[in-house]
Amino acid sequence: MTKKDKLLVLLGIVGFFLLNYPLLQIFNRDLLLLGVPTLTCYLFGIWILAIAGLWAFGRHLISKEQRVQSFYKE
Amino acid sequence: MLSPELVAVIAFGYLLLLFAIAYYGDRQRAKGRSVIANPYIYTLSLAVYCTAWTFFGSVGKAATQGATFLTIYLGPTLMAFFWWFVLRKLLRVCKDNNLTTMSDFLTLRYGKGALLGALVTVGVLLAVVPYIGLQLKSVSNTFNILAYHEVISPLTTPVYQDTAFYVALVLAVFGILFGARHLDPTERHEGMVAAVAFESLIKLLAFLAVGILVSYGIFQGWGEIFGGISRNPELRQLLSINTGTHDNYLLIMVQTILAMGAILFLPRQFHMAVVENTDEKHILTAMWLLPLYLLLINLFVMPIAFAGLLMGFPSSEADTFVLRIPLQSGHPYLALLTFIGGLSASTAMVAVSSITVSTMLLNSLVLPLAIRLNLQEHLPPHLLTIKRLGILLVIFFGFITYRLIGPSAMLVDMGLIAFCGVIQLAPAILGALYWREATKWGAIAGLGAGFLLWAYTLVLPYLIEAGMFPPGILEHGPLGLAIFKPTAFLGLNGLDHLSHAFFWSLFFNLAIFVSVSLLTAASPLEEEQARRFVGIFELEEGLPLERRYTYLPNLDQFTRFMEKFIGTQKAREARQTFLKQVELPEKDWGDREKLQLEAYVERTIAGSIGPAAARVIMDGYLSSLGSRMEGVFDLFGQVSSSLEESQQKLKRRVAELSVLYEAARTLTSTLYLPELIEGVLDLLVERLGVEKCSVRLLDEDGLLTIKSYRGLTRIAQILSTKPEINTLLGQCLLTPQVISVSDTSLMGRDRLEGLLEEETLASFVLAPITTETLALGVLTAASSQKGYFAREHVEFFQSLAGQLGAAVRSAQQVAHQIRNPVHAIGGFAHLLLKKLPEGADTRNYAEIIIKEAKRLEQMVREVIETSVIFIPREEEQDINQVVRGALGIIRSKIEEKQLDLKVELAEDLPPLTMDVGNMKRVILQLVANALDAMFFGGRLKLSTKRQNEMVEIKVEDNGKGIPPHMLPHIFDTFFSTKPSGPGLGLPIVHKIITQHRGQISIDSKLNVGTTVTIKLPATQEPAAVQH
The missing domain is CATH 3.30.565.10 (Histidine kinase-like ATPase, C-terminal domain)
Structure with missing residues (x-):
């Protein structure tokens, strides 16, 4: 696990805070955004960001694994 | 309209399709072409997380509590950030040890005792059985709605008319066919995984179809649905959270944490993520693809729920909105598809859960119990039957709970009860992976307290509501003790049931786990496992031998032994796998390989019967053959096998270095070779506990003669031998190289020629004493234990023999370098004396020179002489x-x-x-x-x-x-x-x-x-x- 990889763990912790009180309070309003409640927009927005982050990290780690493997094959 | 017959036939046809897929998957695996070995199937198999609870319950929850249901799917998304570290480690440990359930994992880590495994199994069984009941309820309810437009309460129906009963039967057959058709030491069921992955796809598509119909067919998009809700003053509060105890921030946090734990620790998730994994790298895809799957399946939950409410359905029927809306709006076939989707969600969950829990039952309850009752001899032929009965039993229990308490609880509640139950495993499992000091008693006490409080504060209130216990306990506490009220334990008021139970159970679980771990000592076996589990990524290289058996069966015997537990076919496969692993033909095996085989066989049968039972059965088998285990007495004294690897290596190095250092000191303090050799032998005996050792030196006739020894008694047998290259002694001296033999019984007699019989009892090391150019002799060390000298000692003996060689060489050098000049001086002094006239003063000087030269010569002779010491001939x-x-x-x-x-x-x-x-x-x-x-x-x-x-x-x-x-x-x-x-x-x-x-x-x-x-x-x- 390199230093960079630990960032993934940090993102997870940040995500936990984003999805909990008190940050949730900011978006917990009686308001519609383009016809959708702000809270729903926020939760799904974070969700999509998390998936994008995980995807990027997954790609990074897969290519790293492959580099390591090809290194040993040579 | 849909007739009951049509629905039943379609449902049955769908199950047959699943059988076909599963059968195909198993066939392909047998041919070596795994259909599930790709990250997408892996992701879909993990989607077994979405049960009927997701399919029907989420909508129900959204219709009553708004967005809180999302926490159940956001939790796994958050957990995905830690998968690459936690799940991968768990995976590596389980693959390395052929572990197939969580109870086996914990049993192995905490010292292979049966108690912990039994506790885990009972706890998990209690948590999962109602969850299975919930799936049965869901299938039977949806079937009845579709076929009869009403939910039939099990309280009023006899068992044989209850749809859930037949559902349970069909699911049991499904579980047995694909989870226990044969014994598999790896407990992997590719066919089942393929079927589950297919079901995951179907349930997603079905749900999306309903969602699209509702959002864009019945309504004009989300705007209209959400707008309608926000204009309704009664429903308006569903758009936000923290409006009461049912959706406050605390509950949201608790549910998020529970879901984070559930995605890892639910038995079915553990099975799919760990046991059925074919490649670690699949985690890297699943970690973003599964959250995406969860997002998609939840995308239309709120629109469907709110649409149902706007269409005028009562919120008490919200659990079945997914079915009722298409039926109501004239899309019966979409309703049928939804039913199939829900059926997929339920069957997948029940099949996987019942298989994994029955494996736990077998490995952690039945087998340890059978061993306690001394029945292990009779068990092997019945293992498969027991496993099948286990599956049947788990589903039957689920059915019972459905009949008893099912009607009173909402779908979602039972799921959260299970979540809260399995999260009790989190401290023990995470401790097993990351905390070396976690001990068995810590895990048992923590888990015990956690399960107990969970049952008391969360399960008991439901049982009371179902009328199984007097309601007074809930109102006034047991025996009127208000302080022990299940829903306000120790006077903690004002929390919802779930947060209350979550807090108390995990608080006591964690505190007791940590404190008892710190207060109790781990057994050496436990410490060894802790080292292996926690350091799984560091331990790529082989460990030194830490134990050995007086006798080990050969590969054929072991294969026959394995057959009893995993069948002929699998045993033969396991045998081939092992042979591939060691890369050595059996006749060349040393102690290390034999020990590897023993560990491998134990791991293999542990896959079928669990590590605790495997250990006992293995011990019984070996002792029946007259073998017993003994720790290899560590060459370096008190270095306990339980120490951490690096520490152990360090100690060993220190011991070796101190011997080398002492030897070097002896070497510089004396040129007197006998003293040096004696000193070195003393060091070997005293510091390293070598039983027998000797030094043989070559004499002028080219014979090896024992010059000095320790611990040998029949020295007179062989005093001198000619070192032939075909003997080990000769090979060591002439090639020259250190030769280590860990088991002399594998050596031909002729190879051992020249060595004493008492040196060749079990294992020995030969190290050549050489200078750069000359072979001088051989240092030998022998033990009556096999495998006493590990490979790492070779280097050490090489250095020691090298020092001896250097000593001999320097003594010879001194002698030779002095001898010639001294000869010359003496000779010329004689000449001088002859040439000097009689009576000259200088004659006196010449005489002194001659005299002193003679003394010097004498000294040189002595040094050379003493370089060759004799063995005292008594x-x-x-x-x-x-x-x-x-x-x-x-x-x-x-x-x-x-x-x-x-x-x-x-x-x-x-x-x-x-x-x-x-x-x-x-x-x-x-x-x-x-x-x-x-x-x-x-x-x-x-x-x-x-x-x-x-x-x-x-x-x-x-x-x-x-x-x-x-x-x-x-x-x-x-x-x-x-x-x-x-x-x-x-x-x-x-x-x-x-x-x-x-x-x-x-x-x-x-x-x-x-x-x-x-x-x-x-x-x-x-x-x-x-x-």
């Missing part, structure tokens, strides 16, 4: 004979000096055991010293005398004596009273006398004379000479 001899013999040699010198020689030899001496040659040297040396000390006409007296069981030998002179300050150093090597003496005489004398268990003392007065007294013990028994 024989019984008359000491008087030896004294006479010595005097015969030195007589001319005595006469030259015209000394007054007195010899008094007592005739009543007891026989002495001695090395005649060495004893002669002693007498000669002492007489020579006396001669040196005396001038013309001195008095020399030699006497022998009996003193009880001792013989006393005295050499007295009246020479110049030894200065008192020198007396204490008289036996030190290189110390000499004479200004130019070699200083080797008396130390050798001292050495020889102590070798003969004798004493030597010197009494001297300056200018009066010196008396040397030697006392030797008379022969008592034909004992070996002590070193």
Whole structure:
């Protein structure tokens, strides 16, 4: 696990805070955004960001694994 | 309209399709073409997380509590950030140890005892069984809605008319067919995984179809649905959270944490993520694809729920909105698809859960119990039946709970009860992976407390509501003790049930787990496992041997043994796999490979019966063959096997280095080779606990002769041998290389020639003593334990033998480099003397040169001589004979000096055991010293005398004596009273006398004379000479 990889763990912790009180309070309003409640927009927005982050990290780690493997094959 | 028959036929047809897929998956696996070995199937199989609860319950929850249901799917998304670290580690540990359930994982980590596994199994069973009941309820309810447009309460239906009963039966058959068709040591069911993945796809598509219909077919997009809700003052609060205890921030946090735990610790998730994983790298895809799947399946939950409410359905029917909306709006076939989707969600969950829980039951409850009752002999043929019964039993229990408490609870509640139950495993499992000091009792106490409080504060209230316990407990506490009220434990009021139970159970679980772990000591076995689990990524290289068996069966015997547990076919496969792993044919196996085989067989059967049972059965099997386990006595003393690997290595290095250092010190403190060799052998015995060791040196005739030894008793058998290249001894000396034999029984007799029988009992090491150019001899170390000398010791013996070689070489170098110049000096001085005229002053100088040169030559000879030491040849001899013999040699010198020689030899001496040659040297040396000390006409007296069981030998002179300050150093090597003496005489004398268990003392007065007294013990028994 390199230093960079630990960032993934940090993102997870940040995500936990984003999805909990008190940050949730900011978006917990009686308001519609383009016809959708702000809270729903926020939760799904974070969700999509998390998936994008995980995807990027997954790609990074897969290519790293492959580099390591090809290194040993040579 | 849909008739009940049509629905039943479609449902049955769908299940048949699943069977076909599963069958295909199994067939492909048998052919070696796995259909599930790709990250997408892996992701879909993990989507078994979405059960009927997701499919129907989420909508129900959204219709009553708004967005809180999302926490159940956001939790796994958050957990995905930690998968690459936590899940991968869990995976690696389980694959390395062939672990197939969580209880096996914990059992193995915490010392292979049966208690912990049993506790985990009971807890998980309690948590999962109602969850299974919930799936049955869901299938039967949706079936009834579709077929009869109503939900039929099980309270009013007899069992044989209850749809859930038939659903349970079909699911049990499904579970047995694909989870227990045969015994599989890896407990992998690719066919089932393929079916589950297919179901995941179907349930997603079905749900999306309903969502699209509702959002865009019935309504004009989300705007209209959400707008409708926000305009309704009664429903408006569904758009936000924290409006009451049912959706406050605390509950959201608790549910998020529960979901984070559930995605890892639910038995079915563990099975899919860990046991059925084919490649670690699949995690990297699943970690974003599964959250995406969860997002998609939740995308339309709120629109469907709110649409249902806007369409006027009562919120109490919200659990079935997904079905009722298409039915109501005239899309019966979409409703049928939804039903199939829900059926997929339920069947997948029930199949996987029942299989995994039944494996846990078998491995952690049935087998340990059978062993306790001494029934293990009769078990193997029935393993498969027991597993099938287990599946049946788990589903049957689920059905019972559905009949008993099912009607009173909402779908979602049962799921959260299960989540809260399995999260109790989190401290013990995470502790197993990351905390070395976690102990068995810590895990048992923590888990026990956690499960107990979970059952008391969360399960009990439901049972009370279902009328199984008096309601007074809930209102006033048990026996009227309000402080123990299940929903307000220790007076904690104001929390919802779930947060309350979550807090108390996990609080006590964690606190007790940590404190008991810190207060109790782990057994060595546990510590070893802790080291292996926590350091799984560091331990790529092989461990040193830590135990061994007096006897181990061969591969054929082990294969037959495995057949009993996993069947002929699988046993043969396992055998092939092992042979591939070790890359050595069986005949070349050493202890390490045999031990590997033993561990491999244990792991393999552990896959079928669990580690606790496997350990006991393996021990029983081995002891029935007369084998027992013993720790390999660690070569380096107290280094406990439980220590961390790096620490252990460090200690070993320190022990080795200290021996090498001591050897180097001995080497620099003496050039006297016998002393050096003795010193090295002493170090081997004392510091490293080597049983038997010896040094053999080559003599001029090219024969290897034992010069010195420890622990050998039958030395007389072979004194000298010619080293032939086809023997190990010769190979070691002539190639030259260190040879380590861990099991002599695998060696041909002819290879061992030249070695003593007692050296070749079990294992030994041969190390060549060489200089850069010459082979000088062999250092041997032997043990009567097999495998005593591990490969890592080879290097050590090489260095030690190298030091000995260097010592021999430097002694020879000194001798050779001095000898030639000294010869030259003596020779030229002689010439000089002849050329000098008689009576010249300078003649005196020349004579001094000749004399001193002679002394030097004498010293050199002594060094060379002492480089070749003798093994004392013990024989019984008359000491008087030896004294006479010595005097015969030195007589001319005595006469030259015209000394007054007195010899008094007592005739009543007891026989002495001695090395005649060495004893002669002693007498000669002492007489020579006396001669040196005396001038013309001195008095020399030699006497022998009996003193009880001792013989006393005295050499007295009246020479110049030894200065008192020198007396204490008289036996030190290189110390000499004479200004130019070699200083080797008396130390050798001292050495020889102590070798003969004798004493030597010197009494001297300056200018009066010196008396040397030697006392030797008379022969008592034909004992070996002590070193």
